[in-house]
Amino acid sequence: MKLELTDRNLQRYHLTGTLVVVVVLALALAGSLLWIGLTEYRQITQRFEQAQQKRLHDRLQSEMDAAVGYLDFLQARTGMVLRKALQEKTAMAFQIATAIHQHEHGRHPEAEVKRLILEALRPQRFFDDRGYFFVRDLQGNGLLQPLNPELENTSLWDNHDDKGHFITRGLIAAARSSEAGGFSSYRWYPPDNRLEMSDKLAYVRLFAPYGWAMGTGDYLDLWHAARLKEGIERLRAWKFGDTGRFEVLGLDGQILLQPPSPGDEGKNYRQLASPEEQDIQRRMLALANEGGGLMEYAWRRQGSDIVDTRSALVQRFASWNIVLVATLSSREIQATIDAEKASAWASLSSRLPYAGLVAVLAILGAILASALFSRWMIGLLQGYKRDLDAHALALEQKAGELHLAGHVFESSNEGILITDAERRILAVNPAFTAISGYRAEEVVGKQPDLLASGKHEPDFYRSMWQTIRETGSWSGEIWNQRRDGSVFPELLQITTVRSAGGEVLHYVGTFLDLTERKEAEDRIRQLAEFDPLTGLPNRSLLRDRMAQAMARAERENRRVAALVLDLDRFKTINDSLGHAIGDQLLQGVAARLRQLVRHSDTVSRMGGDEFVVALTGLEHPAQALPSARKILEALAAPFQLGEHELLITPSIGIALYPDNAGDPETLLKHAEAAMYHAKNQGRNTFQFFTPEFNHWVTERLRIENGLRHALARNEMRLHFQPQVSLATRRIVGCEALLRWQPTEGELVMPDRFIPVAEETGLIVPIGHWVLEQACRQLARWDAEGGAPIRMAVNVAVPQLRQPDFVDSVRQALQQAGLAPGRLEIEVTESVLLDKDERISRTLEGLLALGTKLSLDDFGTGYASLSYLRNFRFDVLKIDRSFVSELHRNEADIKLIRAIISIARDLSLQTVAEGVESEAQLEILQELGCNLGQGYHFSRPVPADQLGELMRGEREA
Numbered sequence: 039m040k041l042e043l044t045d046r047n048l049q050r051y052h053l054t055g056t057l058v059v060v061v062v063l064a065l066a067l068a069g070s071l072l073w074i075g076l077t078e079y080r081q082i083t084q085r086f087e088q089a090q091q092k093r094l095h096d097r098l099q100s101e102m103d104a105a106v107g108y109l110d111f112l113q114a115r116t117g118m119v120l121r122k123a124l125q126e127k128t129a130m131a132f133q134i135a136t137a138i139h140q141h142e143h144g145r146h147p148e149a150e151v152k153r154l155i156l157e158a159l160r161p162q163r164f165f166d167d168r169g170y171f172f173v174r175d176l177q178g179n180g181l182l183q184p185l186n187p188e189l190e191n192t193s194l195w196d197n198h199d200d201k202g203h204f205i206t207r208g209l210i211a212a213a214r215s216s217e218a219g220g221f222s223s224y225r226w227y228p229p230d231n232r233l234e235m236s237d238k239l240a241y242v243r244l245f246a247p248y249g250w251a252m253g254t255g256d257y258l259d260l261w262h263a264a265r266l267k268e269g270i271e272r273l274r275a276w277k278f279g280d281t282g283r284f285e286v287l288g289l290d291g292q293i294l295l296q297p298p299s300p301g302d303e304g305k306n307y308r309q310l311a312s313p314e315e316q317d318i319q320r321r322m323l324a325l326a327n328e329g330g331g332l333m334e335y336a337w338r339r340q341g342s343d344i345v346d347t348r349s350a351l352v353q354r355f356a357s358w359n360i361v362l363v364a365t366l367s368s369r370e371i372q373a374t375i376d377a378e379k380a381s382a383w384a385s386l387s388s389r390l391p392y393a394g395l396v397a398v399l400a401i402l403g404a405i406l407a408s409a410l411f412s413r414w415m416i417g418l419l420q421g422y423k424r425d426l427d428a429h430a431l432a433l434e435q436k437a438g439e440l441h442l443a444g445h446v447f448e449s450s451n452e453g454i455l456i457t458d459a460e461r462r463i464l465a466v467n468p469a470f471t472a473i474s475g476y477r478a479e480e481v482v483g484k485q486p487d488l489l490a491s492g493k494h495e496p497d498f499y500r501s502m503w504q505t506i507r508e509t510g511s512w513s514g515e516i517w518n519q520r521r522d523g524s525v526f527p528e529l530l531q532i533t534t535v536r537s538a539g540g541e542v543l544h545y546v547g548t549f550l551d552l553t554e555r556k557e558a559e560d561r562i563r564q565l566a567e568f569d570p571l572t573g574l575p576n577r578s579l580l581r582d583r584m585a586q587a588m589a590r591a592e593r594e595n596r597r598v599a600a601l602v603l604d605l606d607r608f609k610t611i612n613d614s615l616g617h618a619i620g621d622q623l624l625q626g627v628a629a630r631l632r633q634l635v636r637h638s639d640t641v642s643r644m645g646g647d648e649f650v651v652a653l654t655g656l657e658h659p660a661q662a663l664p665s666a667r668k669i670l671e672a673l674a675a676p677f678q679l680g681e682h683e684l685l686i687t688p689s690i691g692i693a694l695y696p697d698n699a700g701d702p703e704t705l706l707k708h709a710e711a712a713m714y715h716a717k718n719q720g721r722n723t724f725q726f727f728t729p730e731f732n733h734w735v736t737e738r739l740r741i742e743n744g745l746r747h748a749l750a751r752n753e754m755r756l757h758f759q760p761q762v763s764l765a766t767r768r769i770v771g772c773e774a775l776l777r778w779q780p781t782e783g784e785l786v787m788p789d790r791f792i793p794v795a796e797e798t799g800l801i802v803p804i805g806h807w808v809l810e811q812a813c814r815q816l817a818r819w820d821a822e823g824g825a826p827i828r829m830a831v832n833v834a835v836p837q838l839r840q841p842d843f844v845d846s847v848r849q850a851l852q853q854a855g856l857a858p859g860r861l862e863i864e865v866t867e868s869v870l871l872d873k874d875e876r877i878s879r880t881l882e883g884l885l886a887l888g889t890k891l892s893l894d895d896f897g898t899g900y901a902s903l904s905y906l907r908n909f910r911f912d913v914l915k916i917d918r919s920f921v922s923e924l925h926r927n928e929a930d931i932k933l934i935r936a937i938i939s940i941a942r943d944l945s946l947q948t949v950a951e952g953v954e955s956e957a958q959l960e961i962l963q964e965l966g967c968n969l970g971q972g973y974h975f976s977r978p979v980p981a982d983q984l985g986e987l988m989r990g991e992r993e994a
């Protein structure tokens with residue numbers, strides 16, 4: 039059935055449905071109440087029935103306990119009664135015998151008296167005529183056997199029962215046991231059964247006059263049977279309640295007591311006429327054999343149709359092999375149970391109308407409530423429907439908007455990428471595909487970092503996501519990679535979409551491909567910053583770069599050089615060969631200049647024929663020279679421009695930051711001034727900005743040029759300064775010190791030319807020459823018979839970097855025929871700070887060779903003590919700056935003391951430099967310094983002078 043849904047029908051359905059539910063619930067409630075009442079009624083009556091049954095059973099049990107107690111009593115008394123009777127009877131026999139003996143003794147012969155006594159006893163009968171007296175002599179002969187006279191005067195000594203008991207011996211023993219006599223048990227055939235013996239008890243006394251055992255006995259069973267009978271009769275009369283009685287069954291099934299049918303007594307139950315009766319007795323017997331218990335049975339009185347339901351407690355009385363049944367009619371409790379049921383039912387019935395009324399009222403109340411609820415609900419539903427309508431309308435609008443958004447998403451020129459909160463891509467639009475080259479199915483489910491170009495450091499992305507987390511969005515330019523591997527710039531905006539609860543749902547990335555814009559910007563920048571003709575940075579870019587280089591130079595304590603160069607007579611070429619050739623020439627010059635400079639340097643065209651080369655990171659002004667020279671050399675080669683071979687020369691002006699100017703503009707201005715100065719000097723040359731600089735540079739150039747030829751021109755000399763033992767004041771060594779005596783000019787001291795030699799690498803051949811000469815000189819002194827002093831030779835860092843340095847030392851020693859230990863290689867502290875492994879290798883090689891190692895100028899550099907431990911030095915030279923003020927400065931004393939102490943710890947010899955006075959010498963002596971070197975002993979002198987000194991010493 040299809041329900042028609044209208045506003046009205048909806049109300050009806052709701053009301054009807056509610057009513058149905060309410061009525062069903064009310065009926066269920068009433069039914070439940072009724073069911074609960076009935077259950078309660080059933081439980082009450084059941085409990086009561088059980089209680090009554092228990093009472094009935096308790097009653098039966100208590101009656102049974104009393105009956106069993108009574109029978110126990112009877113059974114226990116049986117033996118006692120028998121014993122008493124036997125004693126009485128024997129006493130009677132004893133009286134008879136005694137009386138006859140007393141009366142007849144002496145009057146008749148003894149045999150006669152005996153006969154009289156025996157005959158008097160012979161007819162005596164008792165115990166229902168079974169009882170008689172017997173007499174035996176103590177030898178076991180039968181004297182009186184009333185029932186078996188044939189046994190009289192025979193020996194019964196060995197007579198025994200079915201269990202092997204010697205009967206006569208037992209009787210005699212009992213008679214002799216005490217004066218009063220005694221009991222003896224044995225077995226014998228009862229009167230009615232000659233086949234099977236049963237237990238018998240006899241009482242015997244010793245009749246002393248004749249030594250007779252005299253007594254009587256009887257069968258125990260018979261006494262028990264009599265007691266049982268007595269008990270049954272008692273139980274017959276035992277009544278309890280209205281219907282309570284006892285019944286007794288023999289274990290063999292014989293009915294012993296059956297008060298309602300005494301005619302059945304003595305019968306076996308199997309002989310009963312009624313099968314029901316038989317069944318009852320059989321069940322009772324079976325229950326007794328199982329240990330007894332309660333049973334119920336239906337009993338019909340003989341000749342009556344009334345069936346009585348009875349409860350019976352069955353219990354076996356083992357001593358007499360009988361079963362006791364205490365039985366009571368259930369009628370006795372049924373009336374009480376019925377009365378209780380009636381009362382419970384009346385109580386329930388009285389509550390039913392109230393329950394009905396409650397149910398009816400509940401139904402009515404529920405109907406009313408449901409009607410009201412229904413009205414209220416309908417109101418709510420109508421309100422809800424209005425909301426739904428409004429919502430549907432809103433959804434319709436939203437759908438329209440979404441449709442629009444979808445359209446925008448699909449048709450947008452901006453790439454759009456939507457991810458979930460875990461940044462897995464959910465959707466991308468066609469523009470994304472167009473820009474990145476990735477189709478949607480290739481990126482969905484992946485992370486956006488598949489677009490990463492590798493151009494940004496991880497920090498960039500970390501900071502980007504940090505911003506997104508903190509502000510909800512990020513925008514900026516970023517480099518990404520397309521599917522084809524090309525890298526492109528994009529303007530990216532990432533926005534976080536959150537739920538109403540603030541939970542991140544999505545990230546939306548929109549981006550614009552900036553490739554074209556960048557290219558345009560690059561073109562603009564190119565135009566703005568580069569010279570269109572040569573492609574070199576223009577003045578503006580040069581200025582920027584120079585500013586950056588200056589800032590860096592300031593931080594690093596370096597210099598920036600601006601080399602402004604102008605092409606000599608370019609105007610003539612331009613005017614004569616035309617602008618095209620002029621332009622080609624400028625391009626050619628630009629190309630050559632570009633090849634000359636390092637990546638960090640800049641070649642720029644300022645306009646016309648003027649170029650600037652900016653050199654960065656210079657340590658000193660002279661480092662600008664090689665570049666200036668290279669420019670001159672590079673431009674010296676002719677330019678082949680079509681059919682024209684052109685020669686061009688530049689004039690170069692050099693200015694240095696920070697020496698000549700503090701900003702790019704001033705620096706360029708000064709360099710230009712220097713350039714004009716160079717032009718005035720005759721072109722194809724360079725000029726530094728200041729005269730002092732010019733002088734310094736010129737001087738340096740002169741030294742450098744001179745040094746290149748110094749060895750060839752034999753201009754180098756060695757002087758030697760002695761090293762004196764402070765303990766003995768004798769010369770123990772000397773230091774070779776280089777001097778340069780140019781052919782034309784005055785003597786040049788090492789401070790001026792060694793740095794130039796080191797920078798230009800000329801120190802390597804010069805140093806080699808020093809080594810050879812020093813070794814030769816030492817050998818010469820040896821040959822003159824001098825003491826075997828040690829020769830110290832200064833070695834510069836560039837020498838130590840030479841892989842063959844150790845070999846060259848070995849060679850020098852071998853050539854001079856010296857032991858390696860005679861040579862001391864002096865290095866400065868800077869060696870220790872140099873990380874170059876070639877240096878350490880050389881030092882190791884020298885140590886392996888066996889030369890001594892000396893650390894020069896100790897304390898002036900930055901070497902820490904730990905370096906001393908890293909290299910195995912032999913000698914530590916204390917710099918003369920500490921020695922010069924030694925006699926005036928306490929701090930210097932402390933310092934030298936510390937140095938000497940460290941040196942001693944490391945087993946180093948100490949040499950104090952610059953000892954100029956006796957006072958210094960004494961202090962050094964006191965401090966424990968080993969050797970001294972200085973003007974106090976001798977200035978550095980030519981070899982022959984030192985030879986003289988040593989000779990003097992020897993002769994002194």
Ligand SMILES: Nc1nc2c(ncn2[C@@H]2O[C@H](COP(=O)(O)O[C@H]3[C@@H](O)[C@H](n4cnc5c(=O)[nH]c(N)nc54)O[C@@H]3COP(=O)(O)O)[C@@H](O)[C@H]2O)c(=O)[nH]1
Nearest residue numbers: 775776788789808832833834894952953954971972973978
């Ligand atoms: N790589 C090489 N370096 C060398 C070589 N020859 C010398 N040098 C180094 O040049 C520096 C200057 O040497 P020099 O001008 O010869 O000065 C030495 C002494 O004249 C000077 N000295 C000695 N005693 C005194 C003194 O009492 N007073 C005083 N004012 N000056 C004195 O000290 C210089 C020796 O110094 P050092 O070498 O540190 O022992 C100098 O640093 C040399 O190392 C060379 O062949 N190769």
